[in-house]
Amino acid sequence: xxHLAAAPWQVAALAVDKVSEGDLAAARAQMGFSLAxxxxxxxxxxxxxxxxxxxxxxxxxxxxxxxxLLARRWARAMGVLFAVGAVSGTILSFEMGLxxxxxxxxxxxxxxxxxxxxxxxxxxxxxxxxxxxYAWDRLPPRRHLLTGLPIVVAGVASAFFVVCANAWMNQPxxxxxxxxxxxxxxxxxxxxxPASPPQTVHMILAAFMVASFLTAAVYAxxxxxxxxxxxxxxxxxxxxxxxxxxxxxxxVVGDWAARFLAEFQPAKLAAIEGVFTTGSHVPxxxxxxxxxxxxxYGLEIPNGLSLLVGYSPxxxxxxxxxxxxxxxxxxxxxxWAFDVMVGIGLFxxxxxxxxxxxxxxxxxxxxxxxxxxxxxxxxxxxxIGGPASVVAxxxxxxxxxxxxxxxxxxxxxxxxxxxxxxxxxxxGLWLVLIVYAGMTVATVYVxxxxxxxxxxxxxxxxxxxxxxxxx
Amino acid sequence: MLADTALAVMWVGLTxxxxxxxxxxxxxxxxxxxxxxxxxxxxxxxxxHSIGPIWEANHVWLIFVIVxxxxxxxxxxxxVMSTLYLPLTLAAxxxxxxxxxxxxxxxxxxLWQQRLFGACFALxxxxxxxxxxxxxxxxxxxxxxxxxxxxxxxxxxxNPTSALGGVLAVTTCAxxxxxxxxADAARDGERALASAFARRAVVSGLVSGAVAGAxxxxxxxxxxxxxxxxxxxxxxxxxxxxxxxxLGLALLHRNRFVLARPASALAVAAILWAWGAGQYPAMLVGxxxxxxxxxxxxxxxxxxxxxxxxxxxxxxxxWLLYATFQRRAPAAGPGSSSSSEASVD
Numbered sequence: 001x002x003h004l005a006a007a008p009w010q011v012a013a014l015a016v017d018k019v020s021e022g023d024l025a026a027a028r029a030q031m032g033f034s035l036a037x038x039x040x041x042x043x044x045x046x047x048x049x050x051x052x053x054x055x056x057x058x059x060x061x062x063x064x065x066x067x068x069l070l071a072r073r074w075a076r077a078m079g080v081l082f083a084v085g086a087v088s089g090t091i092l093s094f095e096m097g098l099x100x101x102x103x104x105x106x107x108x109x110x111x112x113x114x115x116x117x118x119x120x121x122x123x124x125x126x127x128x129x130x131x132x133x134y135a136w137d138r139l140p141p142r143r144h145l146l147t148g149l150p151i152v153v154a155g156v157a158s159a160f161f162v163v164c165a166n167a168w169m170n171q172p173x174x175x176x177x178x179x180x181x182x183x184x185x186x187x188x189x190x191x192x193x194p195a196s197p198p199q200t201v202h203m204i205l206a207a208f209m210v211a212s213f214l215t216a217a218v219y220a221x222x223x224x225x226x227x228x229x230x231x232x233x234x235x236x237x238x239x240x241x242x243x244x245x246x247x248x249x250x251x252v253v254g255d256w257a258a259r260f261l262a263e264f265q266p267a268k269l270a271a272i273e274g275v276f277t278t279g280s281h282v283p284x285x286x287x288x289x290x291x292x293x294x295x296x297y298g299l300e301i302p303n304g305l306s307l308l309v310g311y312s313p314x315x316x317x318x319x320x321x322x323x324x325x326x327x328x329x330x331x332x333x334x335x336w337a338f339d340v341m342v343g344i345g346l347f348x349x350x351x352x353x354x355x356x357x358x359x360x361x362x363x364x365x366x367x368x369x370x371x372x373x374x375x376x377x378x379x380x381x382x383x384i385g386g387p388a389s390v391v392a393x394x395x396x397x398x399x400x401x402x403x404x405x406x407x408x409x410x411x412x413x414x415x416x417x418x419x420x421x422x423x424x425x426x427x428g429l430w431l432v433l434i435v436y437a438g439m440t441v442a443t444v445y446v447x448x449x450x451x452x453x454x455x456x457x458x459x460x461x462x463x464x465x466x467x468x469x470x471x
Numbered sequence: 472m473l474a475d476t477a478l479a480v481m482w483v484g485l486t487x488x489x490x491x492x493x494x495x496x497x498x499x500x501x502x503x504x505x506x507x508x509x510x511x512x513x514x515x516x517x518x519x520h521s522i523g524p525i526w527e528a529n530h531v532w533l534i535f536v537i538v539x540x541x542x543x544x545x546x547x548x549x550x551v552m553s554t555l556y557l558p559l560t561l562a563a564x565x566x567x568x569x570x571x572x573x574x575x576x577x578x579x580x581x582l583w584q585q586r587l588f589g590a591c592f593a594l595x596x597x598x599x600x601x602x603x604x605x606x607x608x609x610x611x612x613x614x615x616x617x618x619x620x621x622x623x624x625x626x627x628x629x630n631p632t633s634a635l636g637g638v639l640a641v642t643t644c645a646x647x648x649x650x651x652x653x654a655d656a657a658r659d660g661e662r663a664l665a666s667a668f669a670r671r672a673v674v675s676g677l678v679s680g681a682v683a684g685a686x687x688x689x690x691x692x693x694x695x696x697x698x699x700x701x702x703x704x705x706x707x708x709x710x711x712x713x714x715x716x717x718l719g720l721a722l723l724h725r726n727r728f729v730l731a732r733p734a735s736a737l738a739v740a741a742i743l744w745a746w747g748a749g750q751y752p753a754m755l756v757g758x759x760x761x762x763x764x765x766x767x768x769x770x771x772x773x774x775x776x777x778x779x780x781x782x783x784x785x786x787x788x789x790w791l792l793y794a795t796f797q798r799r800a801p802a803a804g805p806g807s808s809s810s811s812e813a814s815v816d
Contacts, residue, residue: 076578079574079577079578080574080575080578082527083527083570083571083573083574084570084571084574086527086530086531086570087566087567087569087570087571088567089534090530090533090534090563090566091563091566091567093534093537093538094537094552094559094560094562094563095563096541096552097537097541097548097549097551097552097553097559098552098553098556098559098560098563101548101549101550101552101553101619101620102549102619104541104545104548104549104552105545105546105548105549105550105619106545106549107545108541108542108545108548108549108766109541109542109543109545109766109767109770110770112538112539112541112542112543112545112766112770112774113542113770113773113774113777115538115541115542116538116539116542116774116777116778116781117777117781118538119531119534119535119538120777120778120781120784120785122531122534123528123531123535123781123785123788124784124785124788126527126528126530126531127528127785127788127789127791127792128788128792129527130524130525130527130528130792130796131524131791131792131795133524134523134524134795134796135524135795135796138795150788182767183767184767184769185766185767185769185770186769187769187770187773187774188773420552420553420556420619420620421553421619421620422553422554422556422619422620422624423624424557424624428556428560431560431564432560432564435564435567435568436567439567439571442571442572442575442588443571443575446574446575446578446579449578449579449580450578
């Protein structure tokens with residue numbers, strides 16, 4: 001497909017002449033920033049409903065008020081996060097056109113289908129979220145629990161569809177370029193491209209991990225501060241267990257995703273692993289700095305990469321020497337992002353194993369994890385695990401997106417050809433940064449207030465409306 | 472045929488956004504005008520109570536329109552977004568501020584926070600429809616040529632027709648909201664509030680009519696092609712809008728609030744449809760027609776099939792949503808939110 005890169009297309013070519021470096025950088029920064037922001041909220045939007053339903057289900061089954069209260073509290077946080085997730089997601093669909101009209105004008109129709117499907121899923125999510133949050137007192141408990149299920153299903157489906165569109169940018173399929181024009185579009189082939197299965201599964205599991213470990217971290221801090229009541233214990237155990245269950249699967253899927261790269265995007269894998277020279281017996285390098293066409297100062301595991309990719313030291317791994325120099329991604333950044341992601345993944349796996357081990361020990365000597373020796377260390381690490389999972393998420397996203405550079409559509413359209421040639425994108429970047437800074441401060445503040453347990457309901461039920469002030 | 476169907480479906484989405492999302496925006500405008508924190512309390516309560524469960528679903532119509540535009544008419548999407556990126560960025564920022572602030576206000580307890588978030592919500596409810604209206608005016612007056620950022624980034628949306636579009640968007644949103652809210656207030660037995668919003672509905676309806684009337688002169692001078700379309704092919708729709716608008720005002724005057732809703736909605740929807748009919752088959756006036764801009768047939772077919780299947784899921788869900796909250800709530804039973812909170816805290 002690489003030869004298609006040379007195909008002329010009039011509109012983009014005309015536009016590129018007008019693009020300044022500053023505007024291109026501003027557009028990239030704005031898109032990167034708003035995506036990095038949205039991705040965290042979106043992950044919570046996928047994972048938090050599942051946690052809330054789990055708590056509510058326990059609450060209904062056991063009649064335990066701690067679980068019921070947890071469900072209410074998480075539902076409130078869910079309401080706030082869904083609102084900011086909805087608006088930051090809408091901004092992204094604007095930015096697709098405002099910043100990258102070159103991409104959308106040419107390929108908008110090719111990737112339209114997954115977005116249309118995502119729109120439907122998001123609609124279902126918004127509808128049932130409205131019902132779930134506001135009809136708590138209007139429906140019998142079990143039926144209320146049922147109205148939450150579509151939120152979880154639609155959330156996972158949204159993530160699947162959106163990531164399918166991103167996967168297409170890595171593995172463009174389902175169209176023919178003829179004289180610079182897109183023809184013979186097969187939208188289903190475009191959506192279900194080879195990158196879709198590993199990328200979507202990896203992302204959905206990541207969403208559950210981030211939501212679980214981040215929620216658990218909040219309660220780990222409370223437990224460390226000595227609030228060891230049933231409410232805080234349940235608030236820790238429910239999400240942490242879910243996270244610990246998901247993590248081992250995530251490592252398997254991550255390995256699958258890496259081997260997908262070896263076959264379909266070898267240049268990206270070469271950047272991830274800092275492989276400059278094609279060959280066999282390639283070591284696995286941890287850390288290091290790319291300089292003079294080699295990865296220096298890293299920790300090398302002999303034959304490691306060849307073994308991981310093909311289960312044999314003689315497996316040939318393609319290096320960056322097979323890629324034209326002007327098409328190299330930033331190696332050091334992508335490589336470090338990858339190492340950070342994998343490192344944190346292993347750390348979270350170890351934490352999950354610790355939970356399992358102490359649960360087994362506790363069963364034998366009838367003690368609870370939190371009464372055992374080392375529980376403070378465990379909780380401290382669990383409190384770190386929440387923010388760490390977010391760092392892993394952002395790093396993984398950097399690997400995917402920076403590893404694709406300089407292409408916006410792998411091998412076909414460069415980022416430079418996609419950007420809006422209109423002047424003044426830098427101003428837009430500053431505006432967006434200011435608004436997002438305000439939104440970040442407000443979101444964190446409001447979530448902290450919710451965690452402290454204010455008496456004001458986020459979703460006012462009928463009888464509450466009279467009792468709380470509205471300006 | 473496929474392209475026309477896709478355009479019609481998109482226009483239905485745009486109509487839904489104008490009616491449902493528009494009413495949400497208008498509610499924000501009334502929130503802005505409700506007065507001090509004490510005097511405006513009943514109005515703000517009603518607004519919060521009415522749009523709380525539904526605003527997010529209403530907002531999705533916008534995403535629906537954007538996605539359908541880029542899927543079915545990619546070159547038009549690229550041209551509109553790149554030339555009009557200034558008003559669209561401002562509208563996008565307004566959407567952020569509005570949605571986030573509305574959720575934050577509900578979650579805050581202190582008066583100064585509620586004031587801050589409330590002001591943010593209300594102000595962005597005013598500016599967002601204004602900028603979206605200027606975008607409509609820019610497209611309708613043929614100021615968006617095909618190609619990337621080929622139009623003037625300033626005058627494309629700072630011109631008489633765009634100003635008309637912006638003002639008309641704000642006044643019709645306010646009118647729709649007032650009509651919806653007076654029926655909501657009447658259902659809850661708030662007679663004073665209902666008649667207050669009925670008065671506002673009449674005033675904003677008359678203002679909308681006056682703006683639209685003045686707009687005839689503006690369009691004649693500034694957007695002759697659209698003017699021609701509106702006075703010829705789309706004339707029946709223009710007349711329908713006027714008749715429905717007058718009918719709505721009469722119904723409001725006679726306190727028939729629930730019946731006034733469809734009449735006002737029809738008046739606003741007919742304006743949108745008149746614009747579409749007047750401009751058809753041009754998508755970018757003087758540049759691109761629907762058929763030139765349309766995507767590959769396979770894409771249009773796939774999107775339409777997906778939307779048809781999606782509608783089978785969405786229509787009952789939306790019905791459930793609106794039905795759940797248009798009924799009066801049952802008396803609070805045990806385990807209701809405030810009582811269980813209190814017992815565990």
